[in-house]
Amino acid sequence: MSQPKRMAFFVSDRTGITAETLGHSLLTQFDALNIEKQAVRFVDTPERARALRDRINRHHQEDGLRPLVFSTLIATETRAIVKEATGLFIDFFEAFIGPLEHELGVKSELTAGRSHGMNDVEEYSRRIDAVNFTLNHDDGSTTSHLAEADIILVGISRTGKTPTCLYLSLHYGIRAANFPLTEDDLEEMQLPNSLKPHRDKLFGLTTDPARLAQIRHERMPNSKYASIEQCDYETRQAEALFRKLGVPYLRTTMKSVEEIATTIIDMAGLERRKMRPHHPQAHI
Amino acid sequence: MSQPKRMAFFVSDRTGITAETLGHSLLTQFDALNIEKQAVRFVDTPERARALRDRINRHHQEDGLRPLVFSTLIATETRAIVKEATGLFIDFFEAFIGPLEHELGVKSELTAGRSHGMNDVEEYSRRIDAVNFTLNHDDGSTTSHLAEADIILVGISRTGKTPTCLYLSLHYGIRAANFPLTEDDLEEMQLPNSLKPHRDKLFGLTTDPARLAQIRHERMPNSKYASIEQCDYETRQAEALFRKLGVPYLRTTMKSVEEIATTIIDMAGLERRKMRPHHPQAHI
Incomplete structure (x- = not known):
């Protein structure tokens, strides 16, 4: 049974570990599909973001299927650029930061590279x-x-x-x-x-x-x-x-x-x- | 500056690695707060789910602050029990499985333990x-x-x-x-x-x-x-x-x-x- 291929990108400002972990977890629920996974790390400049956007669009055209984009991008500018692409944009931060800010009564610090860096x-x-x-x-x-x-x-x-x-x-x-x-x-x-x-x-x-x-x-x-x-x-x-x-x-x-x-x-x-x-x- | 303590639970059917990754990543955005993190793994029976529910409620009462619950629970029954607790329930699967099913045109397989098990x-x-x-x-x-x-x-x-x-x-x-x-x-x-x-x-x-x-x-x-x-x-x-x-x-x-x-x-x-x-x- 050859299934049409669809791309999934794990996109991040930094090491990409969170994006990969979450993306893989979700995709294990759709194991029968033919999904090609690719990590795109250190997307920390507008140039890198634009290159990624174009790559997503190219894959969409070539494969005929919208790529899935699992993102932990934090910086507003790069995120906006990647979101212009025609893929399905799954935004981990957007989904949960809002409810958390509301509950905690403070604004988030929105700084990249916190979670896998050398904080301490x-x-x-x-x-x-x-x-x-x-x-x-x-x-x-x-x-x-x-x-x-x-x-x-x-x-x-x-x-x-x-x-x-x-x-x-x-x-x-x-x-x-x-x-x-x-x-x-x-x-x-x-x-x-x-x-x-x-x-x-x-x-x-x-x-x-x-x-x-x-x-x-x-x-x-x-x-x-x-x-x-x-x-x-x-x-x-x-x-x-x-x-x-x-x-x-x-x-x-x-x-x-x-x-x-x-x-x-x-x-x-x-x-x-x-x-x-x-x-x-x-x-x- | 002593801040009031609030609990965060990373809850999962299996190893808890996805739930911890997600929860930690999100919480790095609120670094100034006094949040005590605890992983609760292998919540795979109604008994374990009820014990956790009661624990969350107890912490809510004692701390005076709602615990945060980052969940990758998949089984419907255990998830429903944990959701009865008074914490803020951040449901990783619920948030993203829907959009993915829609895009991919198939139902997810909703089986626990896929992502960090020995699939292959x-x-x-x-x-x-x-x-x-x-x-x-x-x-x-x-x-x-x-x-x-x-x-x-x-x-x-x-x-x-x-x-x-x-x-x-x-x-x-x-x-x-x-x-x-x-x-x-x-x-x-x-x-x-x-x-x-x-x-x-x-x-x-x-x-x-x-x-x-x-x-x-x-x-x-x-x-x-x-x-x-x-x-x-x-x-x-x-x-x-x-x-x-x-x-x-x-x-x-x-x-x-x-x-x-x-x-x-x-x-x-x-x-x-x-x-x-x-x-x-x-x-x-």
Whole structure:
């Protein structure tokens, strides 16, 4: 079924992260259509705005379908220019700033680049520190500063520990370490020694054995490591260990790193430690 | 100036990333106010919806100010329950789904968890592979697969190479490597040998010498490494080298990792390689 193509532009004064996030969210609701997405960032001069306007109009003519324009433009002049184009203009700020101003009883500050910029230097440093912490505490590589971790992900190989830790640190400034469970740990059904003092910070990741075997197979085809028997054994032992120790855990099968990370924040109550999320700070 | 506190809730069926992005972006426009932000994720049962409704009402009574509720709830039942609360309900889907359905001539699929879930397994694997690639090619640690990089960030120590690479891989599935410039490289004004075959993939990061000295000072107080003379020298040489070789570069001073990453994508034309951004896929 070949559908006619329609363009969608995510347009912003700055990084475009908010426009992309919101636009993608809306478009996931129309998944059957053939929509080609393009981010247009840093539209911060009348020249750039005019070039974009002309590009939208050109696509309209060529495709025969109006482009969708998801905009977080704030500056009045550039916004007016892009709005001259014949696309469907979805204006995130216009839609909500009015009701908010009314409710809050103040005018908005209408300044671009607030949401993904470096608003708060101290906050930002904390976030970069968290990334460094995570890199230094990946896969059990060091144990010296585990006491400073906000959370320690633990699990067998290939359950998503590393990307999840990076997401937690990069976005939420959470000092996330991760630690592997070895065959010995599984056999003896106990934690590695260096984790024992930190039981209250542990969070287990596990996954579906069949999916795990598939992932491992891509790395080491036909190995014992990738065999379904081995994956089944490791998963079963790991989950039994988590249950025995009362360590909360999550099956990551078919979950994205965003889903895993936010679920952990929720289950472990990490938000209560007053973190400010950081993609959410959508660069406008 | 102590302002009365008002609550803002970011409410979602799933990860809450879209709701947080939207809410934060809008609230940056009202920075002077005292607003306490809280994400409420996975509101996917009537019980959870009722608990939230009561919580909103309680805050309204206690604070004397109506909470703001930024919602990406999709399910009709839970949404109706949360809407019973006395907060200001900012409904992301309601605002835009209508105009989009009209334009696109189809009904939306109204299914939660689309935008930040694992819609496309192959796409998702590519993204996780990119993260692994970045981790294996951090700080010049290996050079064997540099030919497979989409981009190679190069620069002196502490200019933001590592977090930027992680952001590029985690969000955009870009295989981003990074490589340090050593004192020898700077003195001889030439690239490390292993980078020479990849000149067209290089992107330089540099920064303001005074800010660099400050950052390095936190790591190694009173060292030559952190001295303003050294930082000044290294920055000057690195920029001269980039100019000599025609390597595009960016000063990262006071730029967030989101700003650096999206600017690089823009300047290096990485989007043309058909990447799909991945925070943008806001988990609803």
